[in-house]
Amino acid sequence: MSQKAQNLRLRRTQKLLREALVELIEERGFESLTVGEITERAMISRAAFYRNYQDKYALVEQIFAEAMQVLFNALATPATEHPPELWVRFFEHIADYERLYRALLGRKGSPWFVQKMRATLIDLLKQYQRLAAGYAAPRQNASTDVDDFVPTLLAAMLVEAITWWLEHQRPYPPEAIANRCIALATAIFTETGTWR
Amino acid sequence: MSQKAQNLRLRRTQKLLREALVELIEERGFESLTVGEITERAMISRAAFYRNYQDKYALVEQIFAEAMQVLFNALATPATEHPPELWVRFFEHIADYERLYRALLGRKGSPWFVQKMRATLIDLLKQYQRLAAGYAAPRQNASTDVDDFVPTLLAAMLVEAITWWLEHQRPYPPEAIANRCIALATAIFTETGTWR
DNA sequence: GGGAAGTTGTCTCATTTGAGACAAGGAGCG
DNA sequence: CGCTCCTTGTCTCAAATGAGACAACTTCCC
Numbered sequence: 089m090s091q092k093a094q095n096l097r098l099r100r101t102q103k104l105l106r107e108a109l110v111e112l113i114e115e116r117g118f119e120s121l122t123v124g125e126i127t128e129r130a131m132i133s134r135a136a137f138y139r140n141y142q143d144k145y146a147l148v149e150q151i152f153a154e155a156m157q158v159l160f161n162a163l164a165t166p167a168t169e170h171p172p173e174l175w176v177r178f179f180e181h182i183a184d185y186e187r188l189y190r191a192l193l194g195r196k197g198s199p200w201f202v203q204k205m206r207a208t209l210i211d212l213l214k215q216y217q218r219l220a221a222g223y224a225a226p227r228q229n230a231s232t233d234v235d236d237f238v239p240t241l242l243a244a245m246l247v248e249a250i251t252w253w254l255e256h257q258r259p260y261p262p263e264a265i266a267n268r269c270i271a272l273a274t275a276i277f278t279e280t281g282t283w284r
Numbered sequence: 285m286s287q288k289a290q291n292l293r294l295r296r297t298q299k300l301l302r303e304a305l306v307e308l309i310e311e312r313g314f315e316s317l318t319v320g321e322i323t324e325r326a327m328i329s330r331a332a333f334y335r336n337y338q339d340k341y342a343l344v345e346q347i348f349a350e351a352m353q354v355l356f357n358a359l360a361t362p363a364t365e366h367p368p369e370l371w372v373r374f375f376e377h378i379a380d381y382e383r384l385y386r387a388l389l390g391r392k393g394s395p396w397f398v399q400k401m402r403a404t405l406i407d408l409l410k411q412y413q414r415l416a417a418g419y420a421a422p423r424q425n426a427s428t429d430v431d432d433f434v435p436t437l438l439a440a441m442l443v444e445a446i447t448w449w450l451e452h453q454r455p456y457p458p459e460a461i462a463n464r465c466i467a468l469a470t471a472i473f474t475e476t477g478t479w480r
Numbered sequence: 481g482g483g484a485a486g487t488t489g490t491c492t493c494a495t496t497t498g499a500g501a502c503a504a505g506g507a508g509c510g
Numbered sequence: 511c512g513c514t515c516c517t518t519g520t521c522t523c524a525a526a527t528g529a530g531a532c533a534a535c536t537t538c539c540c
Contacts, residue, residue, distance in 0.1 A: 100327040131296040
C-alpha cells in the first residue's frame with residue numbers, strides 16, 4: 089500500500105480509472121458498466137485493470153478507502169477540536185469529492201455503495217457517540233453500552249442528507265447542512281436517551 | 285505515424301501531456317514552462333517525454349499537427365463543397381479546440397506559436413485563393429501569379445480574429461465570425477485585384 | 481567574476497503496461 | 511434446447527514507461 093502509493097504508474101492508472109468511472113456513472117449508471125468500458129474510457133488495457141483490481145467493486149472500494157483516509161487525516165489534524173467541527177469537516181469533505189459521491193450515491197449510483205457508505209457512517213457515528221459521551225460525562229464502563237440501533241438509523245438519515253444536498257446543487261454551505269444534521273442527531277440522541 | 289496512432293500508451297501519454305500543457309499555459313503562460321513541470325502535471329516521467337519529443341515546442345507542434353489533420357479531414361469530407369463553407373468549418377474547428385487555441389494564442393500563449401499559426405493560415409489561404417480563382421475563372425497559368433503578400437496580411441488578420449473571438453467568450457457562432465471574415469477577405473481580394 | 485540552484489537532454493535497468501488469445505459463463509433470442 | 515454475442519478473468523511476450531544518475535548549460539544573485 090505504501091509501496092504502491094509512491095509508484096507513479098499505479099497512481100496514474102488509478103486516477104484515470106477513477107475519472108473514467110465517475111464520467112461513465114454520470115452517463116450510464118454504475119450497475120450496467122463493464123470493465124471494458126471503464127478501461128477504454130480511461131485509456132488503459134483491460135489486462136492492467138485486472139492486474140490491479142479484482143473487479144469494478146474493488147475499484148470503487150479503493151477509491152472510497154482513499155477518500156476516507158483523506159477525511160480521517162483532515163479530522164485528526166488539530167487534536168483538540170470540539171465535536172461539532174467534525175461534522176462540518178465531514179461535509180466539506182463531501183463537497184471536495186462532490187462528483188464522486190453524487191455519482192455513487194445518486195440516481196445512477198449503486199445500492200451496494202450506498203450500503204457501504206452507511207456502514208462507514210455507522211462506525212463514524214459510534215466513534216462520535218463515544219467521543220461526545222466522553223466529553224459530557226466520562227464513565228467507567230462506557231465501552232459496552234453503545235449499541236447499533238440509533239447509529240444505524242442516523243447513518244441512513246445522513247446518507248439521505250448527503251444525497252439530497254448533492255443532487256440539489258448544494259443549496260447551502262457545509263456549515264449549514266452540518267448544523268442541521270447535528271441538530272437532528274442531537275434530538276434523536278436526546279430523545280432515545282442515548283445522548284448524555 | 286500510423287504505427288504510433290494505434291498504440292494506446294503513446295496516445296495516452298500524448299493526451300495527458302496535452303491536457304497538462306493547456307492547464308499550465310492557462311496558469312503560468314507557455315514560455316516559462318519547464319519540461320519537468322509539464323510531465324509532473326501529466327503524471328508521466330521526464331524520461332518518457334524526451335523519448336517522444338525533442339522539447340516542449342515539438343510537443344506543441346505534434347498537437348497542432350494533429351488538430352490540423354482533423355480539420356483537413358473535416359474539410360475534405362464532402363468534396364463538392366462551396367468555398368464559404370470552408371471557413372465556417374474552420375471556425376467550428378477552432379471552437380472544438382477552444383481551450384488549446386486560447387491557451388496558445390492568448391495573452392499567456394507563445395509568439396512562436398502565433399507565428400506558426402500564421403504560416404499555416406497562409407498556406408490555407410493560398411489554397412483557398414486558387415480554389416476560388418478556379419471557381420470564378422479557370423486560367424491556363426494560374427499557378428505562377430499567386431504571391432504571398434495578400435495571404436500574409438490576411439493570415440495575420442485571421443489570427444487576430446480567432447484570438448479576439450476566443451478571448452471574448454465567442455460572442456457569436458462560428459457561422460457569423462466566418463461570414464464577417466469572408467466579407468473582409470473578399471473586400472481585400474477585390475480591392476487588390478487578386479480576386480477574380 | 482563566480483558559486484548555487486535549476487534545467488536540459490541522455491542513458492540504463494527494473495517495472496508496469498498493452499496486445500491478443502483463451503476458456504468459462506451468462507444473457508438474449510429463435 | 512441451441513445458437514450467437516458479450517463479458518469475465520487469466521495468461522504470455524513485446525513494448526513503453528519510471529526511477530535515478532549524469533554532464534553540460536543557463537539563470538540568478540552575491
